[in-house]
Every structure is written in C-alpha cells, then in structure tokens.
Amino acid sequence: MSLTPKDKATVKLFWGRMSGKAELIGADALSRMLAVYPQTKTYFSHWKSLSPGSPDVKKHGKTIMMGIGDAVTKMDDLERGLLTLSELHAFKLRVDPTNFKLLSLNILVVMAIMFPDDFTPMAHLAVDKFLCALALALSEKYR
Amino acid sequence: MVEWTDSERAVITSIFSNLDYEEIGRKSLCRCLIVYPWTQRYFGGFGNLYNAETILCNPLIAAHGTKILHGLDRALKNMDDIKNTYAELSLLHSDKLHVDPDNFRLLADCLTVVIAAKMGPAFTVETQVAWQKFLSVVVSALGRQYH
Numbered sequence: 001m002s003l004t005p006k007d008k009a010t011v012k013l014f015w016g017r018m019s020g021k022a023e024l025i026g027a028d029a030l031s032r033m034l035a036v037y038p039q040t041k042t043y044f045s046h047w048k049s050l051s052p053g054s055p056d057v058k059k060h061g062k063t064i065m066m067g068i069g070d071a072v073t074k075m076d077d078l079e080r081g082l083l084t085l086s087e088l089h090a091f092k093l094r095v096d097p098t099n100f101k102l103l104s105l106n107i108l109v110v111m112a113i114m115f116p117d118d119f120t121p122m123a124h125l126a127v128d129k130f131l132c133a134l135a136l137a138l139s140e141k142y143r
Numbered sequence: 144m145v146e147w148t149d150s151e152r153a154v155i156t157s158i159f160s161n162l163d164y165e166e167i168g169r170k171s172l173c174r175c176l177i178v179y180p181w182t183q184r185y186f187g188g189f190g191n192l193y194n195a196e197t198i199l200c201n202p203l204i205a206a207h208g209t210k211i212l213h214g215l216d217r218a219l220k221n222m223d224d225i226k227n228t229y230a231e232l233s234l235l236h237s238d239k240l241h242v243d244p245d246n247f248r249l250l251a252d253c254l255t256v257v258i259a260a261k262m263g264p265a266f267t268v269e270t271q272v273a274w275q276k277f278l279s280v281v282v283s284a285l286g287r288q289y290h
Binding site for chain 1: 174177195199259262263271272
C-alpha cells in the first residue's frame with residue numbers, strides 16, 4: 001500500500017493548509033481519541049488533566065502534529081526518517097501499535113470537519129495511506 | 144444489555160432526525176469502497192466500480208447505501224436491544240453474504256467521517272463519543288451470530 005506521487009502531493013497540499021493550526025488540530029484529534037477510546041488514557045496517567053482544553057492535551061497535540069509535519073517532509077523514506085521516533089515509541093513509550101489507527105481515525109475526523117468539501121474520498125484515501133505508512137514506520141523498531 | 148444515558152439517546156436521535164439517508168448512505172458506502180478497495184469484493188454484481196468517479200455515479204451503490212442507513216434506523220428504533228434486532232441480519236451477513244466482520248468497522252469509520260463533514264463543528268467530542276458508541280454496538284451485533 002505504498003504512496004503514489006499523487007497521494008504524496010495530496011498529503012502535502014492538505015498539510016500546507018493545516019500546519020498553521022497544528023496545535024488546535026492536534027489537541028482536537030487527541031481529545032477525541034481519549035474520549036472515544038478511553039483505553040488510550042492509560043498512556044497518560046501522569047497528566048494532571050485529560051480533558052479537551054487542558055494544557056497537557058494541547059501541548060501533546062502540538063507535539064504529535066509537529067511529528068506528523070516532520071513525517072510529511074520525509075515521505076520518500078519514512079522508515080529512515082522516523083528512526084529516532086520509532087526507537088522512542090519502541091523502547092521508551094511502548095505504545096501498543098493498535099493505538100496508532102485510533103489516533104489516525106480522529107485526525108481524519110478533524111480533517112473532515114475542517115474541509116467538508118475538499119476532504120473527498122480520494123483525499124481521504126491518500127491521507128489514510130500516509131497515516132498507515134507513518135504508523136508502520138513508527139512501529140518498525142518494536143521487534 | 145447496553146446502557147444508554149439520556150444524553151446519548153438524545154444525540155443519536157438528533158443525528159438521525161437531521162440526516163438525509165440517501166445522501167449519507169451513498170456517500171458513506173462510496174467512501175468505504177474507495178478508501179478500502181478490498182471491500183469491493185462484496186459488490187461484484189453491482190456494475191461498474193472501476194474507479195472513484197464510476198463508484199460515485201453508480202446508482203446500485205447509491206441504492207445500497209440508502210438500504211444500509213435504513214438498516215441503521217432499525218437499531219435506532221430498538222436501541223435497548225440491538226443485539227436481538229440484528230440477529231437475523233447478522234446470520235445473513237455470515238451465512239449468505241460471507242462478509243468479513245472487520246468490514247463493518249471500516250464502513251462505520253467512513254460513516255463517522257461523512258457525518259463529521261456534514262455536521263462540522265457541531266460534531267463535538269461528546270457527539271462523536273455517543274455516535275461511535277452506537278456504531279460499535281451495531282458492529283458488534285452484526286458480528287454476533289457468526290459461527
């Protein structure tokens with residue numbers, strides 16, 4: 001399920017429109033994931049508050065989106081580009097890789113809300129493929 | 144039995160009462176067939192599914208999308224016993240249609256994206272939680288009778 005040149009162009013186009021609101025988008029996607037899939041809260045038991053507006057959620061939402069933005073620039077070799085992040089997730093964070101899909105879905109939901117007309121099925125396909133590829137690269141070092 | 148709060152019932156009822164079943168059904172099924180092309184395996188008799196454009200214009204797919212939404216309507220009207228309401232439908236999907244139950248989740252995710260696009264910012268976190276809870280009960284009930 002590798003990314004075609006058209007997929008990459010679509011992802012870059014949307015990222016261009018999203019990067020200015022990265023913090024908001026990240027916080028929104030993360031809040032939705034924590035609420036819809038409460039099991040994901042288990043990774044954040046050290047936070048003071050997990051509610052949508054909380055500083056921890058906002059800050060981490062931004063961190064995640066910065067990571068995704070970085071991945072967008074490294075789309076031609078995600079495995080190499082995300083090596084350090086993969087090591088972090090594998091050895092330190094040890095997030096069960098199933099959870100990457102759960103966050104991905106919520107990123108797609110936020111995009112659908114932001115771009116109701118432009119987030120066509122073809123755009124959805126391209127972004128979903130990218131997020132799957134990203135998740136795969138992120139879990140590369142797990143075992 | 145699944146417990147629903149008054150708020151959850153209100154959210155689900157409200158979403159359905161403002162829904163154009165034809166529009167949302169068509170859009171969701173088309174999106175599923177496009178984003179997850181392997182789901183097309185179940186639609187061999189539905190005419191041309193060659194590419195996104197033909198899928199989006201296919202009247203048989205559109206009709207089936209509407210059918211699916213009306214199926215969901217039955218769950219809405221029987222929220223306290225979705226499992227039994229869907230028992231026959233589950234057997235149908237298992238024994239006659241031979242649909243891998245994972246596909247129910249894929250369609251559910253596409254429905255969520257389409258509803259989010261339709262409702263915009265009104266699709267709040269709380270709304271999404273209730274909506275996805277409803278869909279997960281539906282998906283579970285549809286897979287329940289597989290053997």
